[in-house]
Amino acid sequence: xxxxxxxxxxxxxxxxxxxxxxxxxxxxxxxxxxxxxxxxxxxxxxxxxxxxxxxxx
Numbered sequence: 327x328x329x330x331x332x333x334x335x336x337x338x339x340x341x342x343x344x345x346x347x348x349x350x351x352x353x354x355x356x357x358x359x360x361x362x363x364x365x366x367x368x369x370x371x372x373x374x375x376x377x378x379x380x381x382x383x
Contacts, residue, residue, distance in 0.1 A: 333377075339363035340370055340381050352377060 332351035339346055344365030350356070356374040363370070371382040 335377065337361060339366060340372065340379065341368055342366040350374060358382065
């Protein structure tokens with residue numbers, strides 16, 4: 327599969343807005359993903375489907 331044709335974005339922390347170390351494309355699907363922010367040092371569980379992020383509680 328050729329991923330060069332997909333738009334690539336960095337995920338930003340839902341708490342502080344800082345850039346994390348995770349990059350996604352338009353076809354990336356993350357469910358119950360533990361997203362760690364190196365800036366605020368917090369971990370948040372998120373779902374990401376079609377570049378839309380939902381924060382889990």
